[in-house]
Amino acid sequence: MFWKSVVFKLWSTIILLVAFVLLILTVLLLEFFENFYVEDAEMNLLNQAESVYSLVESHEEDEISIETVNQLIAPSTRATIFFDEHQYWQNDVYEDYLEIDPSWFITHTDISRVLTHDEEIKEISSVPISNEDLIIVGIPTHDGSGAIYVYQSLNVVEETTEQTTNIILVAATIAIVLTTIFAFFLSTRITAPLIKMRKAASELARGEFHTKVPVLTYDEIGELANSFNLMRRQLNYHITALNQEKSQLSSILKSMADGVITVNKKLEVLIINPPAEQFLERLLYENNLQDEPLPEELKVYFNQVLENEEEHSTEIVVQGRSYVIVMTPLYDDSVVVGVVAIIRDMSDERQLDKLRKDFLANVSHELRTPISMMQGYSEAIVDDVAETKEDKQELAQIIYDESLRMGRLVNELLDLARMEAGHIQLNLEEVNIEDFISKITRKFSTVAHDQNILFETDVNLGLNNMNVDPDRIEQVLTNLIDNAFRHTGEGGIVQVNVADESDDIIIEIIDNGSGISKDDLPFIFERFYKSDKARTRNQSKKGTGLGLSIAKHIVEAHGGNIYAKSKYNEGTSFTFTIPK
Structure with a gap:
């Protein structure tokens, strides 16, 4: 509101100050002029009295003196001449209130001092009848027997004083008006830059740093505007730098694979990135604490770090995944103000470490069996345990088969090592899809007949040829179809469906066999992974555990993708x- 603004306060202050000064000045001037006019009237009357006295003394004829006095005295002034206490003379007047009985001059104590004591007087007294105030001046005659009184009404002085008062009041009013205009102009001129700075400050508070305050003067307000503009530029620079740092920090945290959580001493989350959010969601879900910001398990670890002021690490398992949490005190100078926790998902590392150990065990197991069989049967031949030629030939055939099996295992390991190293070479050729699929499926017709399995092929394509490495793709199809037959019982169904969709050719091998459990399904494309952990499966169904891993690398080398869907049994x- 206006009366709360700086303009009103400055304007009212100037007006009150000027009005106060003018009031005091007016009172003093009025007092001065009133005293001045009274003294001036008294001096004027005194001069007239002395002039009357001179005329009376210089003229022996009273009539001439009286006539001269009538002409000399002003109309508003009256003179009373006492030749002695009993003989007097008064001039003619036109105002009734100046009709004073001469005896009043004799009986009035202060006035009669002129006659009784030969003293000169200047008095202001009231008229007995009309109560009018008079200015009376009296001087004694030379011989001391008479006196001359000259007097006039105080209204004459008051009229002059009133005119002077009116002039002073008009001047004061004009001064107040001019002061009001000047004060308003001055206050608005002073406060206009302040108002602009207030608006600019409000915009700064809203985050607008491009508003500039114009510098209109080079006084203190101009310097304040320059300082404000400098402050605006500095704030804009620092806030822009802070926003950039915050954006960079946010980008860094979001791009980190590890989770980051920062909490204060009250265990309130200050900073968290998406991996940490996912970890907290899983941990809270596992502990049925959906409404809690932090699980109690983490609070215990954070409090331990805050109390001991030292780094602490732990490993926890959440929904089958292993996480390592490294917690470090957060310092402000030398005071601990919170905790920074780094959360690393170690599931893949743990799985790789397990696979490495399993790989050594698997290779050892797969090689040990044929080597043991070869060693045992060769000893039987050397020791002549097999007496007949047929027995020796049978033992030799077993040794040969086991050597072939060991060779296949070594070759598959070499192929897999080359593929994982990125050294796979594809000999691309344009092949007819239907002929290619038919050639592969014909190899399994006898197996299907012997096992009493319905084997079907459905090729539904809009094109005839595809550009692939036929040997590698045949290796993939052979492995997948062979797996389907080995895991499908008598009376089952195996289907090979080929279709094109969008930019890809889709090949699907379906069976209704034993299926894969949901625990084993995510790992079937890993090396040596077998759902039969005890490896007691029938020899006819036993494989090396490398076929699906090799198939996956071949398909990916062609730019494709392979996946499996299964339900147990x-x-x-x-x-x-x-x-395409």
């Missing part, structure tokens, strides 16, 4: 895509 579907 209901069947399995392997699907891989080849770009």
Whole structure:
């Protein structure tokens, strides 16, 4: 509101100050002029009295003196001449209130001092009848027997004083008006830059740093405007730098694979990135604490770091995944103000470490069996345990088969090592899809007949040829179809479906065999992974555990993708895509 603004306060202050000064000045001037006019009237009357006295003394004839006095005295003034206490003379007047009985001059104590004591007087007294105030001046005659009184009404002085008062009041009013205009102009001129700075400050508070205050003067307000503009530029620079640092920090935290959580001493979360949010969601879900910001387990660890002021690390398992949490005190100078926790998902590392150990065990196991069999049967031949030629030939055939099996295992390991090293070479050729699929499926017709399995092929394509490495793709199809037959019982069904969709050729191998459990399904494309952990499966169904891993690398080398869907004891579907 206006009366709360700086303009009103400055304007009212100036007006009150000027009005106060003018009031005091007016009172003093009025007092001065009133005294001045009274003294001036008294001096004027005194001069007239002395002039009357001179005329009376210089003229022996009273009539001439009286006539001269009538002409000399002003109309508003009256003179009374006492030649002695009993003989007097008064001039003619036109105002009734100046009709004073001469005896009043004799009886009035202060006035009669002129006659009785030969003293000169200047008095202001009231008229007995009309109560009018008079200015009376009296001087004694030379011989001391008479006196001359000259007097006039005080209204004459008051009229002059009133005119002077009116002039002073008009001047004061004009001064107040001019002061009001000047004060308003001055206050608005002073406060206009302040108002602009207030608006600019409000915009700064809203985050607008591009508003500039114009510098209109070079006084203190101009310097304040310059300082404000400098402050605005500095704030803009620092806030922009802070926003950039905050954005960079946020980008860094979001791009980190590890989770980061920062909490204060009250265990309130200050900073958290997406991996840490996912970890907290899983941990809270596992502990049924959906409404809690932090689980109690983490609070215990954070409090331990705050109390001991030292780094602490732990490993916890959440929903089957292993996480390592490294917690470090957060310092402000030398005071601990919180905790920074780094959360690293070690599941893949733990799985790789397990795979490495399993790989050594698997290779040792897969090689040990054929080597043991070869060693045992060769000893039987050397020791002549087999007496007949047929027995020796049978033992030799077993040794040969085991050597072939060991050779296949070594070759598959070498192929897999080259593929994982990125050294796989594809000999791409344009092949007819239907002929290619038919050639592969014909190899399994006898197996299907012997095992009493229905083997079906469905090729539904809009094109005839595809550009692939036929040997490698045949290796993939052979492995997948062979797996389907080995895991499908008598009377089952194995299907090979080929279709094109969008930019890919989709090949699907479906069976209704034993299926894969949900625990084993995510790991079937890993080396040596077998769902039969005890490896007691029938020899006819036993494999090396490398086929699916090799198939995956071959398909990915063609730019495709392979995946499996399965339900335990209901069947399995392997699907891989080849770009057209």
